Amino acid sequence: MNFSENFKMAIDSVMANKMRSFLTMLGIIIGIAAVIAILGVGNGATEEITGTFNNLGASTISLSVTEEATDDEAITENDIMALKNAIPEIERISPDATTFTGVSSDFESRQSVVSYGTPDLQYTNQAMESTIVHGRYFNETDYADGKNVVVISEDTASALFNGRTDVLGEQISLDGESGNQLDLTVIGVVEGTFQDLQGSFDLSQMPVYTALPLTTMEKLDPNIGGLESLTVQVSSKDAIESVSTQIVRILETRHDAVGENWYSATNFLQALDQVDQVLSLFINFIAAVAAIALLVGGIGVMNIMLVSVTERTREIGTRKALGATTGTILVQFLMESVILCLIGGIIGLILGIGLATGVSNALNIVPNITLGSVLLVLFFSSAVGIFFGIYPARKAAKLDPIEALRYE
Numbered sequence: 001m002n003f004s005e006n007f008k009m010a011i012d013s014v015m016a017n018k019m020r021s022f023l024t025m026l027g028i029i030i031g032i033a034a035v036i037a038i039l040g041v042g043n044g045a046t047e048e049i050t051g052t053f054n055n056l057g058a059s060t061i062s063l064s065v066t067e068e069a070t071d072d073e074a075i076t077e078n079d080i081m082a083l084k085n086a087i088p089e090i091e092r093i094s095p096d097a098t099t100f101t102g103v104s105s106d107f108e109s110r111q112s113v114v115s116y117g118t119p120d121l122q123y124t125n126q127a128m129e130s131t132i133v134h135g136r137y138f139n140e141t142d143y144a145d146g147k148n149v150v151v152i153s154e155d156t157a158s159a160l161f162n163g164r165t166d167v168l169g170e171q172i173s174l175d176g177e178s179g180n181q182l183d184l185t186v187i188g189v190v191e192g193t194f195q196d197l198q199g200s201f202d203l204s205q206m207p208v209y210t211a212l213p214l215t216t217m218e219k220l221d222p223n224i225g226g227l228e229s230l231t232v233q234v235s236s237k238d239a240i241e242s243v244s245t246q247i248v249r250i251l252e253t254r255h256d257a258v259g260e261n262w263y264s265a266t267n268f269l270q271a272l273d274q275v276d277q278v279l280s281l282f283i284n285f286i287a288a289v290a291a292i293a294l295l296v297g298g299i300g301v302m303n304i305m306l307v308s309v310t311e312r313t314r315e316i317g318t319r320k321a322l323g324a325t326t327g328t329i330l331v332q333f334l335m336e337s338v339i340l341c342l343i344g345g346i347i348g349l350i351l352g353i354g355l356a357t358g359v360s361n362a363l364n365i366v367p368n369i370t371l372g373s374v375l376l377v378l379f380f381s382s383a384v385g386i387f388f389g390i391y392p393a394r395k396a397a398k399l400d401p402i403e404a405l406r407y408e
Helices: 003-016 018-057 077-086 140-145 154-160 214-220 237-254 268-311 313-321 326-363 371-397 401-406
Strands: 060-065 090-095 097-104 109-117 132-135 149-153 171-175 181-190 208-213 229-234 263-267
Touching: 003 018, 003 326, 018 268, 018 326, 018 371, 060 237, 077 090, 077 229, 077 237, 090 109, 097 154, 109 154, 109 214, 140 214, 149 154, 149 171, 154 181, 154 208, 181 214, 208 214, 229 237, 237 263, 268 326, 268 371, 326 371
Parallel strands: 109 208, 149 181
Antiparallel strands: 060 229, 060 263, 090 229, 097 109, 097 171, 132 181, 149 208, 171 181
C-alpha cells in the first residue's frame, strides 16, 4: 500500500469520529496556542525594550566614580575637556548631574529637577527631551562665560507662566542651599514630559524640569564640588569598548589612580545584552511550562490510538489475512497519530497568532512571530504524533491475524 492510500485511510479514520478526534487534539491545540502566544508577545516585548535602549543610545557610555574614591578623584571640567580632546571618537560628553530645588517666576513657585552640564547635555540628558520647541539650547559661549541662562520644558513653562509655553526672555529664579537665589533668563523651551502622566497624577504636585550650564550652576552653589558621573556618546558602536577603556585610563592617569578601580565605564550595549539574556530566559521558561500541555496532549493521543487499535482489532486481522504487511499496518496507525497532532498544531498555531495579536495590541506592542517559530511548531506537532503514536502503531502491527479475527 502506497503513501497516498495510507494517508486517505488515516484521514477517513480521523473524520469518522470527529468529536473524539477534536477532543484528542485539544491538548495539542492548547499547548501550541500557548507557546506561540508567549513567544510572539515575548519577542515583541523584547524588541520594544531593545528599541528603547537603542533610542537611549546604543553608543552611549555611562562613566561613574566609585564610592571608595575621595574628592580628589572626582571628575572636573578640565577632565571633560581632556577626554574630548584626547579621544576623537567622542561626539558628545556631559556630566550626568541633577539636583532638586525650588524654582519660581512672577506667577508661580514649584519644585524643580535641575540638570546641569555642558552644551551636549541637550542630547545626553535623560530627564528632559532634546527637541527644541522655542528658542535654543545653551551653547559653548553660554557655557564658557557662565551666563545666567536656562532651558525649560513646555510643562515647566506652562506651570510657571499661567499656561503659556512661548516664554523666551522671561525670568525665573532658582533657590540655593544657603538661601540665595539665582536669576535666570529663559532662552529655550523643549518638548514636555508630563503628557503621559495626565490623568494618573495631580500635575500640580509634579516637579518641573530645568537645565542650565554647569558653570552657571556653580554660581548658585560654589561648593558643588567635583562630578561623580559622565554620559558619553561615541561616533560608532564599534568604538564603544575601546573608548570606554581609554576614558578610564585617561582619568586614572590624570588623578594618579592607576590600578585603583575608582572609575567604572558601562555602556548600553552591555546593559542591552543583560536585559536580552534575562528576557530570553524568562520567555523560554514560560514557553517550556506551556509546552507541558503538549505532553498531556501527546498522552491523550496515545490513549485514543490504543482505544482505536482495540476497536479495530478485527479490521486489522482482516487486512493482515488479505496480505497487509506489519509495516503497512504500522505506517497506517502512525500516520493517523501524526495527522491528529498536525491538525491540532495548525489550529493551535492560528489561535496562538490571534491570541498574540490581541494581547500585543492591548499592550501597545508589535507581536513578533517568526517563520522559524511556525516551522518549529509544525515540526514539534509531527514529532509528538510520531513519538506518542509509535507504541499504539507497533501494538496494532504485531497483532496475530488469527487472534485478531477471533476478537469480539
